[in-house]
Amino acid sequence: MAVDHTRAPVLEALETYRREGLLAFTPPGHKQARGADPAVREVLGDAVFLGDVLASGGLDDRxxxxxxxxxxxxxxxxxxxxxxxxxxxxxxxxxxxxxxxxxxxxxxxxxxxxxxxxxxxxxxxxxxxxxxxxxxxxxxxxxxxxxxxxxxxxxxxxxxxxxxxxxxxxxxxxxxxxxxxxxxxxxxxxxxxxxxxxxxxxxxxxxxxxxxxxxxxxxxxxxxxxxxxxxxxxxxxxxxxxxxxxxxxxxxxxxxxxxxxxxxxxxxxxxDGWRRQMALHGKELMGAALDLVTGLRSAIGQIEGLHVEGRDDFCGPGLADDFDPLQVIIDLDGLGITGFQAADWLRAERRIEAHLADHRRLGAQVTHGDDRETAGELLSALRDLARVAPELRPAPKVEVPPPSELRLAQSRSPRDAFFGPAENVPVKKAAGRIAAEMITPYPPGIPAVLPGERLTEPVLRYLRTGKAAGMNLPDPSDPELETIRVLETEEE
Ligand SMILES: Cc1ncc(COP(=O)(O)O)c(C=O)c1O
CATH class of the missing domain: 3.40.640.10 (Type I PLP-dependent aspartate aminotransferase-like (Major domain))
Structure with a gap:
């Protein structure tokens, strides 16, 4: 049977729910916005509450x-x-x-x-x-x-x-x-x-x-x-x-x-709506986004001090197999500033949010939701960033270890270490101990340390210098990273 992608069952059921004016004596307690605080309704708009119904016994029957x-x-x-x-x-x-x-x-x-x-x-x-x-x-x-x-x-x-x-x-x-x-x-x-x-x-x-x-x-x-x-x-x-x-x-x-x-x-x-949009128009929308990003990447590449990472940088023997150009990853090494500084400056001075920020890169994701205007704003903000970069220098140094030192040995299973008897020790005394928590630079969200891994001085230095330079570490028990949660006992 041919599949009809013009249909959107959830959206259609929501329309029916509204049209038929179903009266709910069920959660959610805001009862189609009527009970919501007017100040909240003003900020969120009633559409949020009108679409917020029970999935079964609401959108669908019992x-x-x-x-x-x-x-x-x-x-x-x-x-x-x-x-x-x-x-x-x-x-x-x-x-x-x-x-x-x-x-x-x-x-x-x-x-x-x-x-x-x-x-x-x-x-x-x-x-x-x-x-x-x-x-x-x-x-x-x-x-x-x-x-x-x-x-x-x-x-x-x-x-x-x-x-x-x-x-x-x-x-x-x-x-x-x-x-x-x-x-x-x-x-x-x-x-x-x-x-x-x-x-x-x-x-x-x-x-x-x-x-x-x-x-x-x-x-x-x-x-x-x-x-x-x-x-x-x-x-x-x-x-x-x-x-x-x-x-x-x-x-x-x-x-x-x-x-x-x-x-x-x-x-x-x-x-549901995304699927319908993509099934009907995905190729055209993604094609336009790819065209847009091709122009944007090359224009950013013209800015002195900025290098836009591409297939030549990321793919090849020993590297990645393919690359999504919609992730515009910009190497800031030539400007001598960190991605953290660049992201903060763009938000504070140009009201632009970058996505990824690390010790030397800034990432901006482009989607089918962008157009020449948004791309132009990003481009002009990056030109200004390149101009003001000397004022942001010297960048705080993040001591990033070589890959061989970045990898920690898994000495216990993540589960045993996480639930094991643990204590907090000063970071300066944590090398050699087994971590009982995750420590994750975010974004991108890949833990530098995970429970059960044995901590080393280079990784601790990386995290300490990273934090001082503006790295976001949302998960450790001590948000200041002065102490780290480690396993108390270490019998093998
Ligand atoms: C690779 C990867 N997997 C999973 C997730 C979790 O996704 P979500 O934020 O939708 O929970 C993320 C989020 O950043 C991610 O980067």
């Missing part, structure tokens, strides 16, 4: 006989070439955990690229899955990690034939991708599933000039944040499934452990 959500998920699956799609309203932070739980259980092994997001690490802590860390491909010159190679997964399976599957992050928040087809083949030769954390890849299925999409590359499960590169609302995420290595009912059961019983219909509507 027994979900209208199959509203199911139909929306089926349409999404069709649009992105998956067999099954699941909507969630707790971000990819939930989706990725659901995916992990559907592949491995407590004390079972999962091969995971060490450049994973912190939500993967919290999935390990909650589930007791044992990580076998796979090294990303490090670019020592740029101090940047790209997704691991298929060969690295091959070797890890040879060393750990009992591993239940693999998880790779692709694209990374810097836009660099793995050869997903090759990684999937490595997994499938052993009858094991591949999970792709494709949080940054919502747009990939909709244009042939973008890096390959996990479902097309043969992955078994992929996780996508529709709010990152797509036009869903914050927290709207999906996971897609294909093949017979992970039964859909297992994925559903395991996801059910994590999800809310009160999903936001607003977020469902955002997912």
């Amino acid at each position: 027994l979900t006989r209208g199959r509203v959500l199911e139909r929306a998920e089926e349409l999404m699956a069709d649009a992105v070439h998956a067999e099954h799609t699941f909507f969630t309203t707790c971000g990819s932070s939930l989706s990725v955990k659901a995916a992990m739980l559907s592949v491995a259980g407590p004390h079972e092994k999962l091969l995971i690229g060490r450049d994973a997001h912190k939500s993967v690490v919290s999935g390990l802590i909650l589930s007791g899955i044992e990580p076998v860390w796979i090294e990303p491909r490090w670019d020592p010159e740029r101090h940047l990690a790209h997704p691991p190679s298929a060969a690295a997964f091959e070797k890890a399976y040879a060393d750990h034939p009992d591993a239940k599957g693999a998880l790779v992050t692709s694209p990374t928040p810097y836009g660099t991708s793995a050869d997903l087809r090759a990684v999937a083949e490595v997994c499938h030769r052993r009858g094991r599933p591949l999970i792709v954390d494709e949080a940054w890849g919502a747009h990939l299925p909709f244009h042939p000039d973008l890096p390959s999409w996990a479902m097309d590359a043969g992955a078994d499960i992929c996780v996508t944040s529709i709010h990152k590169m797509g036009s869903g609302l914050e927290q709207g995420s999906v996971f897609h499934l294909q093949g017979d290595l992970v039964p859909p009912e297992v994925l559903k059961l395991r996801a059910d452990l994590l999800g809310t019983t009160s999903p936001s219909v607003l977020l469902y509507a955002g997912l």
Whole structure:
């Protein structure tokens, strides 16, 4: 039967709900805005409250006989070439955990690229899955990690034939991708599933000039944040499934452990609407975004002191396999300032928010929501930034260790270390101790330290100097990073 992508079941059901004027003696207690504080209504607008209804016993009937959500998920699956799609309203932070739980259980092994997001690490802590860390491909010159190679997964399976599957992050928040087809083949030769954390890849299925999409590359499960590169609302995420290595009912059961019983219909509507927009106009919208970014990248490249990182910098032997040009990553080395300084200056002086900021780079994500005007504003702000850079110098120095020193040894499982007896010690005395918490520069959100890793002086120096230079570290127990939570006892 032909699939009709002009339909949007969640949005249509919401319209019907309003048209029929259903009167709810159910949550949410604001009762279609009537009970909400007028001051809140003024800021948020009533549309937010009108779209905020119960998913079952509201949007759909008590027994979900209208199959509203199911139909929306089926349409999404069709649009992105998956067999099954699941909507969630707790971000990819939930989706990725659901995916992990559907592949491995407590004390079972999962091969995971060490450049994973912190939500993967919290999935390990909650589930007791044992990580076998796979090294990303490090670019020592740029101090940047790209997704691991298929060969690295091959070797890890040879060393750990009992591993239940693999998880790779692709694209990374810097836009660099793995050869997903090759990684999937490595997994499938052993009858094991591949999970792709494709949080940054919502747009990939909709244009042939973008890096390959996990479902097309043969992955078994992929996780996508529709709010990152797509036009869903914050927290709207999906996971897609294909093949017979992970039964859909297992994925559903395991996801059910994590999800809310009160999903936001607003977020469902955002997912549903994005799918319709992309199924009908995706190629054209993504094509326009790619054209826009090509011009923008080359104009930024003309600004003295700025280098826009591209395929030549990120892809090649020992580096990434592909690259998403919509992530405009700008190396500021030539200006002698940090990404933290640049991001703060752009917000304070030009009201522009950059996305990524690290010790030497600034990242601006461009989407189909941008146009010549927004790109022009970014460009002119960057020209001004280059002009004022001498006033921002000297930049505080972040002591970034070489890749070999950045990687810590996993001495305990993340779960055992997180729940073990712990104490806080001064950072100066923490080298040699086993971390009992995560420490994550954000964005991009890849933990520099995770529970169970043995701390070293170079990594502690990196975090201390980074923090002093403006690095955002949202998760350690001591926000000032004067102390670190470590395991009390260390018997092997
Ligand atoms: C690679 C990766 N995976 C997962 C997540 C979690 O996504 P969400 O913010 O939708 O929970 C992020 C968020 O930044 C991410 O970068």
